[in-house]
Amino acid sequence: MSTLVQVNQVSKIYYRGTIEIPVLQNLSLDVPEGEFMALMGPSGSGKTTLLNLISGIDRPTSGSIVIAGTDIAKLNETQLAKWRSQNIGFIFQFYNLIPVLTAYENVELPLELTNLSKKEKKQRVEGVLNIVGLSDRMDHYPKQLSGGQQQRVAIARAVVTDPTLIIGDEPTGDLDRKSAEEILNLMDRLNREFKKTIVMVTHDPHAAEKAHVTRHLEKGELMVNGDGK
């Protein structure tokens, strides 16, 4: 398998006033194409920070991040926004659906940035809503859906553009066991059936079991554990 994500010697320092808060130190990580990787680690270890860097919503202080051949740290804001819309599907812990839009409209939203025809958009949206099992809930608003259902809409929104990489920051963190299981099965399916590369942060060892490989982050550094490697 070829390497899809290359994180090279990345450091991230936050500044609060003049105080430096080093979060990641010289971190390197490779994610092969088609991988389903779980990232674990204690709170504050820098998991979210690492995901934000990989998904291009934050920039490293030093080092490079190359995804499918593009060094995303070198892109300007507009290029980066476009790059995200084409390459990243983001699943958040708290779903983050737009409350005034229906499930259908939420899933359709990322397609507004594409040149797809109306018909193609409709096919895609209905297709992914079918995959996540919500064809009968298309016209429901987020508040009319359960947490698990909302997260499934969010997954549909994340995959509708057919992105290179799916990023999940504790996608099951706010769900009960049963709903979490459904979400994990869905992600597993995306990985196996649709060959999607997934990097997912989780606190739940059971969730991590679904992944092929689990990496541990501790105080901004990756542990050498070779789990699954």
Next chain:
Amino acid sequence: MKVIKLISKNVFRHKLRSILTIFGIAVAVMAFGLLRTVVTAWNAGVDASSSSRLISRHAVSFIFPLPFSYRDQIQKVPGVTGVSFANWFGGKYKEDKPENFFARFAVDAETFMELYPEYLIPSDQLDRFKKEPNSCIIGKKIADQHNLKIGDIMTFTGDIYPGTWDFTIAGIYTGKDKYIDETQLFFPWSYLDERVKSIPGYGSGLVGWYIMQIDNPKSASEVSQVIDGMYLNSTAKTKTETEKAFQQSFVSLSGAILVSLQLISYVIIGIILLVLGNTMIMSARERIREYAVLKTLGFTGTTIAILIIGESLTISIAGGVLGLLLTFPLANGFGNAFPTIFPVFQVLPSTIFMMVGFSLLVGLAASIFPSWKSSRISIVEGLRQIG
């Protein structure tokens, strides 16, 4: 496009808040419109006055009369094509209430209406007015207000000129457009002059002011100088100016009030701006997390700015249009309630234009800060917001 849909859905996210804001703007826009209309109504006399008419009055004050003998002399001044004259009569009609007040003048029946072509009257009515010594012409609004028709007799109790005065209505005039005052009464000066002869202490042959028609408005100041020059050494010196300037000297008495009304109308605009600005800032702050999500999906700060500006404009335009619609019936009611204080109470096109313009401006201005701020938020910061 989804953006438009999102704007309209956002407007009604907090229905009560948006509706209250829209009503707040509507009431303020309406108040602005009414205040502007009061100001323009006040100035209507000035705006309707002609610049090809000159007024000569006593140089000391308007309340001192001029001799009737001036008429023939002024008539000969080059550039003057017509001369008429008038006296302020005053008097009381019915009970002494503000709504019964309107302007009453003794005018030269032969010439007056010719000099004021903006007052329209059928020629048979005008003929009767010229022939009958104690007849009068009244404006349509007065006729309507007091339910008067031709042939009716109006009785006045004199104040400047004592006694009881009866006038038979010979004619009713209308304005050539809606900006003309239709609340005046004119009766023949000859009748006044005849009656004052029998009142002890009153002299006859006295005129309040002269009105001159000139052939060229550009020569107004030369003609004025010539007329005033003729009486420089007489006991009754004249002051001659255009009718516009003459009207202005009345209006300027209440200039301070007008300026403060205008000021208040702008303060109201400021208040709308604060009300809408507050709503928009609250909304934008609540949605920081959503805007961060939109950015994560690849939407740019420009899209987010458009969302906020669009929402602000939608609310301000809705409020502005509602305010505009409320203004017309209210202005009508207001004008009908005080027909004589504001003979002409019309919402002018310029006022409508200002109301619409300010609504747009307020909508834009109120969204500048929140849209600038929201479009620049970092995704990471936005996503960390608890919402």
